[in-house]
Amino acid sequence: MISVEEARRRILEGLSATPAETVPLAMGWNRILARPVRSRVTQPPADVSAMDGYAVRAAEALEGARLTVIGVAPAGHPFAGTVGPGEAVRIFTGAFVPPGADAILLQEDAAAGDGQVRVTETVRPGRWIRARGLDFATGEELLPAGKRLTARDIGLAAAANHAWLAVHRAPRIGILATGDEIALPGDPIPEGGIVSSNAHALAALVRASGGDPLVLPIAPDDREAIAAAAVAARACDMLVTTGGASVGDHDLVQAALGPQGFALDFWQIAMRPGKPLIWGRLGATPVLGLPGNPVSAMVCAVLFLIPAIARLSGLPGEPPRTIRALAGAPLAANDRRFDHLRATLATGADGQPVATPFPQQDSSMLKVLSRAEGLILRAPLAPALPAGAAVEVIPLGDLGI
Amino acid sequence: MISVEEARRRILEGLSATPAETVPLAMGWNRILARPVRSRVTQPPADVSAMDGYAVRAAEALEGARLTVIGVAPAGHPFAGTVGPGEAVRIFTGAFVPPGADAILLQEDAAAGDGQVRVTETVRPGRWIRARGLDFATGEELLPAGKRLTARDIGLAAAANHAWLAVHRAPRIGILATGDEIALPGDPIPEGGIVSSNAHALAALVRASGGDPLVLPIAPDDREAIAAAAVAARACDMLVTTGGASVGDHDLVQAALGPQGFALDFWQIAMRPGKPLIWGRLGATPVLGLPGNPVSAMVCAVLFLIPAIARLSGLPGEPPRTIRALAGAPLAANDRRFDHLRATLATGADGQPVATPFPQQDSSMLKVLSRAEGLILRAPLAPALPAGAAVEVIPLGDLGI
Numbered sequence: 001m002i003s004v005e006e007a008r009r010r011i012l013e014g015l016s017a018t019p020a021e022t023v024p025l026a027m028g029w030n031r032i033l034a035r036p037v038r039s040r041v042t043q044p045p046a047d048v049s050a051m052d053g054y055a056v057r058a059a060e061a062l063e064g065a066r067l068t069v070i071g072v073a074p075a076g077h078p079f080a081g082t083v084g085p086g087e088a089v090r091i092f093t094g095a096f097v098p099p100g101a102d103a104i105l106l107q108e109d110a111a112a113g114d115g116q117v118r119v120t121e122t123v124r125p126g127r128w129i130r131a132r133g134l135d136f137a138t139g140e141e142l143l144p145a146g147k148r149l150t151a152r153d154i155g156l157a158a159a160a161n162h163a164w165l166a167v168h169r170a171p172r173i174g175i176l177a178t179g180d181e182i183a184l185p186g187d188p189i190p191e192g193g194i195v196s197s198n199a200h201a202l203a204a205l206v207r208a209s210g211g212d213p214l215v216l217p218i219a220p221d222d223r224e225a226i227a228a229a230a231v232a233a234r235a236c237d238m239l240v241t242t243g244g245a246s247v248g249d250h251d252l253v254q255a256a257l258g259p260q261g262f263a264l265d266f267w268q269i270a271m272r273p274g275k276p277l278i279w280g281r282l283g284a285t286p287v288l289g290l291p292g293n294p295v296s297a298m299v300c301a302v303l304f305l306i307p308a309i310a311r312l313s314g315l316p317g318e319p320p321r322t323i324r325a326l327a328g329a330p331l332a333a334n335d336r337r338f339d340h341l342r343a344t345l346a347t348g349a350d351g352q353p354v355a356t357p358f359p360q361q362d363s364s365m366l367k368v369l370s371r372a373e374g375l376i377l378r379a380p381l382a383p384a385l386p387a388g389a390a391v392e393v394i395p396l397g398d399l400g401i
Numbered sequence: 402m403i404s405v406e407e408a409r410r411r412i413l414e415g416l417s418a419t420p421a422e423t424v425p426l427a428m429g430w431n432r433i434l435a436r437p438v439r440s441r442v443t444q445p446p447a448d449v450s451a452m453d454g455y456a457v458r459a460a461e462a463l464e465g466a467r468l469t470v471i472g473v474a475p476a477g478h479p480f481a482g483t484v485g486p487g488e489a490v491r492i493f494t495g496a497f498v499p500p501g502a503d504a505i506l507l508q509e510d511a512a513a514g515d516g517q518v519r520v521t522e523t524v525r526p527g528r529w530i531r532a533r534g535l536d537f538a539t540g541e542e543l544l545p546a547g548k549r550l551t552a553r554d555i556g557l558a559a560a561a562n563h564a565w566l567a568v569h570r571a572p573r574i575g576i577l578a579t580g581d582e583i584a585l586p587g588d589p590i591p592e593g594g595i596v597s598s599n600a601h602a603l604a605a606l607v608r609a610s611g612g613d614p615l616v617l618p619i620a621p622d623d624r625e626a627i628a629a630a631a632v633a634a635r636a637c638d639m640l641v642t643t644g645g646a647s648v649g650d651h652d653l654v655q656a657a658l659g660p661q662g663f664a665l666d667f668w669q670i671a672m673r674p675g676k677p678l679i680w681g682r683l684g685a686t687p688v689l690g691l692p693g694n695p696v697s698a699m700v701c702a703v704l705f706l707i708p709a710i711a712r713l714s715g716l717p718g719e720p721p722r723t724i725r726a727l728a729g730a731p732l733a734a735n736d737r738r739f740d741h742l743r744a745t746l747a748t749g750a751d752g753q754p755v756a757t758p759f760p761q762q763d764s765s766m767l768k769v770l771s772r773a774e775g776l777i778l779r780a781p782l783a784p785a786l787p788a789g790a791a792v793e794v795i796p797l798g799d800l801g802i
Contacts, residue, residue, distance in 0.1 A: 029605035076582025078593040155602025163587035181477025186564035201556025204430035401552040
């Protein structure tokens with residue numbers, strides 16, 4: 001058995017980013033940039049007015065002065081002439097400041113009438129003018145390769161005149177649930193069987209993490225069926241299986257894939273829930289074999305699959321973010337396996353988060369998993385802790401899963 | 402001018418949830434449930450084995466005992482008989498426990514051979530059996546209406562045998578950018594013009610918030626063009642405009658919509674950036690008029706549009722979540738407008754977050770907005786603060802925008 005850290009390191013080092021594809025700007029949100037975005041324009045393209053008012057020569061725009069309004073400059077319609085002595089141009093936010101003017105008289109500080117404007121508050125040189133290039137200049141790198149694009153980044157790329165973006169292709173993750181006992185929701189349930197949940201939860205997790213899930217038909221506990229489905233998934237950037245990863249006679253994933261050339265890296269991790277986890281490669285396709293218990297499958301997906309999808313997407317693939325919280329109940333001493341306790345998160349009297357484990361931690365309990373707001377981390381051989389002690393927690397809401 | 406809180410209250414009270422639609426389970430992730438999910442099955446459907454081993458009668462499974470293996474029970478293939486005195490059944494994780502047996506002997510605690518199994522560690526009654534209904538029972542409400550569905554919830558709904566879900570329709574948000582000076586990325590830029598960024602950033606923000614953006618063609622600064630585009634957007638659950646919301650002669654949204662029956666609620670908020678914000682109704686369609694400055698538009702979208710989309714989606718529509726941080730630089734005293742300073746977020750020496758405002762806070766600067774990790778909240782008339790003082794911050798990464 002290897003440690004959680006060692007397992008994640010070995011998984012990540014076996015993965016590299018998908019190639020780039022061109023997508024329309026409007027489809028770029030939440031994708032990972034494959035090439036930097038450099039500005040194709042200077043913004044603003046000239047000195048522009050930051051307010052509605054009058055473009056003036058500051059030296060003469062003293063309180064009480066009267067100026068002749070010689071024209072108007074709305075945004076997008078530059079005034080063609082020059083502001084000479086004793087003159088002003090009516091101007092609006094975003095409009096180019098006409099030559100000759102060096103400040104904006106706010107309309108609140110002006111009294112207009114009869115083609116003239118009277119200054120009611122003295123203007124300082126340069127006031128309310130946004131200088132050319134204040135935001136960015138042509139050729140400047142605005143967004144680096146490897147950045148996950150926010151809505152604000154999309155706005156910035158638009159302003160920099162990009163209609164297209166080069167992003168990493170969303171990793172296609174094949175998902176293969178195995179087992180004679182499972183049926184799709186709504187389908188007839190075999191005697192002694194249950195409804196399949198892992199593939200659907202994992203597909204949603206893949207989507208939440210920026211991947212493109214490909215849910216394969218359920219494979220029965222039969223070596224040839226598993227091998228056929230796995231071969232069909234070679235077009236994926238990664239194949240994820242659930243079930244069949246344990247040590248029983250009916251745990252078939254390794255046995256089925258071996259004759260197909262499966263190269264095993266490791267298959268046991270010192271953790272709970274989720275000790276039996278397969279990692280290897282089928283030809284060029286990385287294969288992650290998750291346990292069949294739904295809670296084990298999801299906890300392993302949080303620890304290993306989400307970072308793996310990030311790495312495939314062009315990000316480094318960090319461990320899940322943790323927060324410091326106070327234990328809401330006493331915690332027993334831990335054994336040699338890294339434990340992940342399903343817990344609620346609340347805000348304590350002093351504003352600190354309080355993580356309280358559910359009394360039942362059985363790895364089959366989906367209802368508890370659905371209600372959990374975090375996973376309390378318990379390192380191997382961690383001592384017993386009283387209520388109120390500090391613990392590290394993975395907040396699940398963060399991950400959108 | 403009204404306060405930020407009052408503006409949000411008036412926006413939210415004018416909105417209600419979209420009607421329900423039926424979607425396949427696989428499309429339910431991140432949607433808001435319109436009807437509760439009740440279980441259609443009991444899980445597990447019978448007492449099942451939690452491990453691989455042997456189903457035994459605990460009273461006789463004492464260390465050293467030998468039992469006759471009378472059959473096998475893989476998951477999905479229940480053993481047809483009964484476990485009698487001196488007997489055991491080979492069993493695998495998830496398989497129904499056969500009648501007569503009341504505990505599981507772990508395979509690690511057993512030595513098998515010649516059709517028999519020898520007990521190497523005494524078994525306790527009930528050990529390694531998951532009782533029928535441990536997770537949930539038929540008819541139980543598992544997921545309430547109004548819940549945003551996580552990947553784990555999708556797994557739970559699947560296990561409860563739901564192939565379809567009733568969720569609120571994703572709110573369709575029309576987005577209308579106005580202005581003679583703006584051009585689409587890649588299109589010819591008019592003299593004195595710039596590239597349009599707001600509509601694209603807002604469309605991404607709408608998508609990040611669970612809405613369905615409908616980006617309308619840019620409307621020039623012309624009353625009839627704006628009126629026509631607005632009328633075309635009546636099919637939307639909300640129309641969002643950008644630009645034309647200020648007090649200049651060229652701020653046309655109110656003037657253009659008035660003759661179409663626009664009922665104004667308010668149009669100025671005591672905040673920065675983003676004082677001019679229109680809220681009203683065009684027939685049955687709520688209209689949110691955002692400022693044209695890109696930073697103002699995005700900050701107003703964080704404060705008002707994201708909660709509005711949440712309310713339309715079937716959620717209450719809360720203010721953005723804030724965190725407590727330490728100011729990374731001294732902050733000047735504030736005036737009467739609620740301020741939102743673009744800031745970086747870092748982790749300080751003691752593990753607390755530190756929010757440092759960018760030196761330039763001009764509302765035209767998209768590059769600064771893109772690099773900001775949070776908005777420092779400065780209430781009206783807030784006093785000057787030294788570096789290290791506690792401040793409230795909206796973390797932007799949280800919002801996926």
